[in-house]
Amino acid sequence: MDEQLLSIQNLTTQYLTDESVIHAVNGINLHLAKGGSLGLVGESGAGKTTTAYSIMGLLPKLTGKITQGKILFEGKDLTRLPEDEMRKIRGNEISMIFQDPMTSLNPILTVGDQIAEVLEIHGTADTHAALAKAGDMLEMVGIPRDRMHEYPHQFSGGMKQRVIIAIALACNPKLLIADEPTTALDVTIQAQVLRMIRDLKVKLDTSLILISHNLGVVAQVCENVAIMYAGRIVEYGPLREVFSRPLHPYTEGLLNSIPRIEVDKDRLSPIRGMMPDPSTMPHGCIFKPRCPYAAAACGTRAPHITEISGRSVMCLMHEGVIPNTMGTGGHHA
Amino acid sequence: MREQSTAAPILHVSHLKKYFHTPRGNLHAVDDVSFDIPEGGTLGVVGESGCGKTTTGRAILRLIEPTSGSVVFDGSDIITLDKNRLRVMREKMQIIFQDPYSSLDPRMAVASIIGEPLIIHKRVTGKKELLQRVHTLMEMVELEDRLFSAYPHELDGGRRQRIGIARALALEPKFIVADEPVSSLDVSVQAQILNLMQDLQDRLGLTYMFVTHDMAVVKHISDEIAVMYLGQIIERSPAKALFSRQYHPYSHALISAIPTIDTQTAEAASILRGEIGSPIEPKPGCRFAPRCEYCVDKCLTETPPLEMLEPGRQVACWRAKELRL
Numbered sequence: 001m002d003e004q005l006l007s008i009q010n011l012t013t014q015y016l017t018d019e020s021v022i023h024a025v026n027g028i029n030l031h032l033a034k035g036g037s038l039g040l041v042g043e044s045g046a047g048k049t050t051t052a053y054s055i056m057g058l059l060p061k062l063t064g065k066i067t068q069g070k071i072l073f074e075g076k077d078l079t080r081l082p083e084d085e086m087r088k089i090r091g092n093e094i095s096m097i098f099q100d101p102m103t104s105l106n107p108i109l110t111v112g113d114q115i116a117e118v119l120e121i122h123g124t125a126d127t128h129a130a131l132a133k134a135g136d137m138l139e140m141v142g143i144p145r146d147r148m149h150e151y152p153h154q155f156s157g158g159m160k161q162r163v164i165i166a167i168a169l170a171c172n173p174k175l176l177i178a179d180e181p182t183t184a185l186d187v188t189i190q191a192q193v194l195r196m197i198r199d200l201k202v203k204l205d206t207s208l209i210l211i212s213h214n215l216g217v218v219a220q221v222c223e224n225v226a227i228m229y230a231g232r233i234v235e236y237g238p239l240r241e242v243f244s245r246p247l248h249p250y251t252e253g254l255l256n257s258i259p260r261i262e263v264d265k266d267r268l269s270p271i272r273g274m275m276p277d278p279s280t281m282p283h284g285c286i287f288k289p290r291c292p293y294a295a296a297a298c299g300t301r302a303p304h305i306t307e308i309s310g311r312s313v314m315c316l317m318h319e320g321v322i323p324n325t326m327g328t329g330g331h332h333a
Numbered sequence: 334m335r336e337q338s339t340a341a342p343i344l345h346v347s348h349l350k351k352y353f354h355t356p357r358g359n360l361h362a363v364d365d366v367s368f369d370i371p372e373g374g375t376l377g378v379v380g381e382s383g384c385g386k387t388t389t390g391r392a393i394l395r396l397i398e399p400t401s402g403s404v405v406f407d408g409s410d411i412i413t414l415d416k417n418r419l420r421v422m423r424e425k426m427q428i429i430f431q432d433p434y435s436s437l438d439p440r441m442a443v444a445s446i447i448g449e450p451l452i453i454h455k456r457v458t459g460k461k462e463l464l465q466r467v468h469t470l471m472e473m474v475e476l477e478d479r480l481f482s483a484y485p486h487e488l489d490g491g492r493r494q495r496i497g498i499a500r501a502l503a504l505e506p507k508f509i510v511a512d513e514p515v516s517s518l519d520v521s522v523q524a525q526i527l528n529l530m531q532d533l534q535d536r537l538g539l540t541y542m543f544v545t546h547d548m549a550v551v552k553h554i555s556d557e558i559a560v561m562y563l564g565q566i567i568e569r570s571p572a573k574a575l576f577s578r579q580y581h582p583y584s585h586a587l588i589s590a591i592p593t594i595d596t597q598t599a600e601a602a603s604i605l606r607g608e609i610g611s612p613i614e615p616k617p618g619c620r621f622a623p624r625c626e627y628c629v630d631k632c633l634t635e636t637p638p639l640e641m642l643e644p645g646r647q648v649a650c651w652r653a654k655e656l657r658l
Contacts, residue, residue: 043519043520043521044519156608157382158608159608186381186382186546186609187381187546187548187587187590187591187592188381188586188587188590188604188605189381189608190590190592191589191590191592191604191605192604192605194592195604213519213520214592215520215594216591216592216593216594217592219592219593219594219595220592243594253521254520254521255594256524257520257521257523257524258520258524258549258594259524259527259549259550259552259553259554260549260593260594260595261548261549261552261576261588261591261593261595262593262595264573265553267528267531268524268527268528268553269524270521270522270523270524270525270528271521271524272525274489274491274522
């Protein structure tokens with residue numbers, strides 16, 4: 001099919017603390033085609049942001065470490081790139097939007113200067129041209145260009161996030177990683193920003209990784225979705241298929257947990273228990289302690305990735321090791 | 334969802350106002366809000382940041398002093414009570430806060446946090462009785478016994494919120510203001526807490542005012558919903574009915590903007606333009622008018638009152654009767 005832009009192979013990222021090793025990302029595989037869009041979904045501590053930081057080369061120097069695997073970006077392995085090479089890519093070919101628009105901007109620089117700064121650093125434009133381009137970028141994200149001389153505190157939360165998007169897109173990156181880009185925004189402003197991200201993605205042909213805990217947000221923008229749980233991608237596939245017919249019990253559990261506007265439920269069906277402590281992972285399948293379908297084999301045998309018509313899932317039910325009873329609610333029903 | 338409650342109101346709020354003084358004039362955080370909640374029911378109060386939903390909840394409990402208005406709870410007007418009588422009344426009215434990370438004293442163990450209200454209000458006679466009550470409360474919110482002497486920082490958000498709920502329940506209140514109680518929790522834990530709150534309501538006959546920005550949560554938990562915009566209630570409706578039809582253009586925009594997994598709202602035409610206006614010295618006229626695509630001249634000069642449009646449904650919009658949203 002399409003040309004690959006990003007290919008993550010067996011990525012394993014750990015944080016080292018005095019007492020223990022935190023297994024944040026445990027051997028994930030991900031592929032993103034040029035112009036494609038991928039949603040990375042999961043709860044706090046699933047490893048979504050660590051995955052993004054691994055790609056960006058932004059792991060904390062002393063504690064964070066990629067211990068295994070490759071991150072191929074246009075064929076180059078980013079994990080082996082020296083810092084000065086990485087700096088040329090970061091903000092230029094790969095950009096990232098962080099969650100909190102309130103703290104991501106520099107309070108003592110005008111927004112115009114902050115957009116222009118990126119262009120100058122990457123040598124894309126001289127000062128004059130960079131400022132002109134900054135004005136263009138502001139207009140592109142729906143802010144009048146004469147506001148480029150204002151400071152971040154003069155902008156609302158929604159507008160700050162637009163400025164951040166303008167900065168991220170200033171160098172026309174091939175890949176944009178957006179980490180919870182609308183979580184801090186009100187719902188009507190969120191709708192504006194999501195629509196803008198979608199429109200810009202098409203217009204600029206940028207590939208997108210959208211990280212969110214909100215299934216609805218991801219559904220607005222992404223073609224494919226990867227469901228992360230405890231540092232692993234437990235399910236991957238075309239978003240509509242995954243959400244309408246989940247293959248992994250965790251995906252099903254997430255979908256059953258959320259209240260829905262379209263569906264009336266008297267009671268929600270939460271996933272019981274909590275995500276395992278990332279310093280002591282359970283044996284066998286990581287989801288077994290919370291899984292309503294788990295059988296004895298799940299406690300000893302770790303599932304492999306099973307490919308099922310363009311989708312993939314990590315669950316023994318799909319390896320034929322234990323009976324496939326998905327959709328029945330399992331033994332907690 | 335429970336049937337629409339026909340019980341008498343336990344809480345009756347009328348013309349509640351809370352203004353804050355600022356250098357640029359009065360900030361109308363809550364501006365003439367009236368509603369009641371039937372006993373055992375749940376009123377969901379929704380709106381975006383700055384709409385006054387949290388301030389309304391706190392003003393009702395007099396955690397902040399209202400500027401004017403009345404709040405009749407269980408037959409007496411809270412606003413006129415002196416300090417001592419207010420303290421007695423507060424036993425019946427409690428609050429659950431949004432952030433279980435900052436609302437619990439980090440230096441107190443779980444049992445002390447839950448037991449503190451019992452000691453302050455002299456509800457227990459000795460240590461034995463105190464411990465017994467704390468155990469019962471922990472059981473009620475499904476907190477494991479082994480966490481008795483744990484500290485908040487050792488616990489995850491879900492368990493912390495259970496502590497907040499247990500503490501709120503300690504004095505056997507009739508009415509609870511829940512201010513974004515699940516907003517900081519992961520979805521699987523959020524579902525656990527919502528189920529717990531529903532169970533407790535059925536078991537103890539609690540009345541909730543549930544404040545949130547999350548439309549799906551509010552639909553799930555509420556019997557009735559009040560939508561707020563810039564300090565005012567602009568629409569009030571039975572919960573489900575609001576989602577099948579909105580009479581106020583803002584409610585309509587708010588509901589259309591919700592990102593769901595079933596539809597692409599970004600395709601929807603009615604994405605709201607602009608941002609919320611200033612609550613400082615608002616001009617007469619509808620406060621939503623500057624963002625409203627149905628705005629006419631009258632909307633800019635005269636404030637629409639909250640009027641009954643059909644049984645159970647109130648709307649503050651001059652054009653509510655003619656619009657087909």
